[in-house]
Amino acid sequence: MPGRLYGIGLGPGDPELMTLKAHRLISGAQVIAYPTLAGAQSFARSIAAGVIPADAREIVMDVPMTPERTPAQAAYDQGAADISEALDAGNDVICLCEGDPFFYGSFMYLFARLSQRYEVEVVPGVTSVTTCAARAGLPLAARNERLTVLPGPLPEDELRSRIEGAESVAIMKVGRHLSKIRAVIDALGFTDQAVYVERASLPDEVVCPLNDAPEKAPYFSMILLTKGADPWL
Amino acid sequence: MPGRLYGIGLGPGDPELMTLKAHRLISGAQVIAYPTLAGAQSFARSIAAGVIPADAREIVMDVPMTPERTPAQAAYDQGAADISEALDAGNDVICLCEGDPFFYGSFMYLFARLSQRYEVEVVPGVTSVTTCAARAGLPLAARNERLTVLPGPLPEDELRSRIEGAESVAIMKVGRHLSKIRAVIDALGFTDQAVYVERASLPDEVVCPLNDAPEKAPYFSMILLTKGADPWL
Numbered sequence: 001m002p003g004r005l006y007g008i009g010l011g012p013g014d015p016e017l018m019t020l021k022a023h024r025l026i027s028g029a030q031v032i033a034y035p036t037l038a039g040a041q042s043f044a045r046s047i048a049a050g051v052i053p054a055d056a057r058e059i060v061m062d063v064p065m066t067p068e069r070t071p072a073q074a075a076y077d078q079g080a081a082d083i084s085e086a087l088d089a090g091n092d093v094i095c096l097c098e099g100d101p102f103f104y105g106s107f108m109y110l111f112a113r114l115s116q117r118y119e120v121e122v123v124p125g126v127t128s129v130t131t132c133a134a135r136a137g138l139p140l141a142a143r144n145e146r147l148t149v150l151p152g153p154l155p156e157d158e159l160r161s162r163i164e165g166a167e168s169v170a171i172m173k174v175g176r177h178l179s180k181i182r183a184v185i186d187a188l189g190f191t192d193q194a195v196y197v198e199r200a201s202l203p204d205e206v207v208c209p210l211n212d213a214p215e216k217a218p219y220f221s222m223i224l225l226t227k228g229a230d231p232w233l
Numbered sequence: 234m235p236g237r238l239y240g241i242g243l244g245p246g247d248p249e250l251m252t253l254k255a256h257r258l259i260s261g262a263q264v265i266a267y268p269t270l271a272g273a274q275s276f277a278r279s280i281a282a283g284v285i286p287a288d289a290r291e292i293v294m295d296v297p298m299t300p301e302r303t304p305a306q307a308a309y310d311q312g313a314a315d316i317s318e319a320l321d322a323g324n325d326v327i328c329l330c331e332g333d334p335f336f337y338g339s340f341m342y343l344f345a346r347l348s349q350r351y352e353v354e355v356v357p358g359v360t361s362v363t364t365c366a367a368r369a370g371l372p373l374a375a376r377n378e379r380l381t382v383l384p385g386p387l388p389e390d391e392l393r394s395r396i397e398g399a400e401s402v403a404i405m406k407v408g409r410h411l412s413k414i415r416a417v418i419d420a421l422g423f424t425d426q427a428v429y430v431e432r433a434s435l436p437d438e439v440v441c442p443l444n445d446a447p448e449k450a451p452y453f454s455m456i457l458l459t460k461g462a463d464p465w466l
Contacts, residue, residue, distance in 0.1 A: 134356065
């Protein structure tokens with residue numbers, strides 16, 4: 001009997017925001033797997049570090065940072081092959097994912113490669129979107145309000161048209177796109193309603209009005225705009 | 234010293250999908266609070282039932298189901314007054330919320346009434362959106378894809394225009410709006426890409442193509458449309 005592959009969402013960063021199910025599965029893991037970006041430390045692994053058994057085998061997929069897709073594809077191909085080998089040997093494999101595996105997570109590349117051949121279970125996790133809202137004290141959506149999630153790397157024109165027609169907006173992966181996003185929000189006149197959140201739930205978290213945001217934003221930063229929220233039922 | 238109010242997300246229904254932090258805080262609760270709808274059982278309380286201490290005091294806000302706002306407002310006003318009393322007596326109050334407190338959650342009505350006067354901490358939870366995606370094996374969004382969350386009660390015209398211009402779409406609170414939503418998705422030609430999920434993560438969960446959805450949907454049901462997802466990095 002081959003093992004089962006688990007894609008496990010670990011939540012936004014605070015290890016206490018992982019689910020009981022994630023905790024149970026990682027505590028009992030024989031084999032864990034996770035990607036790293038160009039040799040950097042894995043954020044997902046750092047969230048789970050206190051729970052990973054000392055004798056668990058670790059499959060690391062080192063994904064190069066290049067604009068071309070082929071080298072990254074090769075890294076996931078190799079990772080999928082290594083995971084297959086462990087599954088074929090009868091071991092379950094626990095793949096660690098920051099946030100939620102299917103919400104901008106790299107686990108979907110493994111899911112696409114392996115879900116036809118193996119039993120795969122995806123364990124959802126707390127996303128950065130609701131964590132940022134919680135930390136900022138900003139209700140995201142009530143009743144019949146809409147929520148739009150936009151990645152910061154989108155082109156300026158597209159960001160503008162998507163923000164303009166939306167109610168609540170969460171802009172993910174702000175990073176080096178911060179000044180472009182600020183310009184769009186300024187031009188639309190929404191700066192006073194925008195909040196900047198960096199590394200939500202971690203000890204070095206930053207929450208402030210967009211106007212006070214630092215000039216340089218890390219990849220794990222977000223801008224929340226809640227134009228429509230009407231919490232006064 | 235007044236106590237602290239916690240708004241705690243319990244996740245989508247499976248008690249194992251609550252966070253370690255939710256578990257810790259509920260386990261130690263002296264006072265818990267939650268709304269019920271027109272005397273029905275509280276879904277949030279049922280998720281937490283195995284963790285609530287036997288001697289915890291329970292503040293129940295019974296919210297009437299009427300189209301007018303005033304009776305519901307009065308229920309939250311009374312709940313806020315009861316919670317204030319407990320906080321003023323120095324007790325922390327744990328408010329139980331299915332899913333995430335700030336994502337279509339009623340906690341925001343208490344937050345609006347109490348956050349100016351008391352310390353409030355919102356603990357995010359796993360939402361039904363990523364849970365439905367996990368259970369359906371459908372990655373929601375990768376790279377620069379957009380995700381739109383729409384409540385099913387929106388008018389037909391608005392649903393149509395919002396779905397038409399979107400990539401991935403999650404339609405929440407399907408319930409009695411199922412046939413209207415199906416008609417919109419059919420007219421747009423997206424029915425083959427649509428999945429129906431009911432009571433995700435619970436023992437009586439239903440996951441099926443929209444074409445095979447039952448005629449009657451409960452309130453806790455969702456339709457996922459992933460037109461743009463390209464997981465084959």
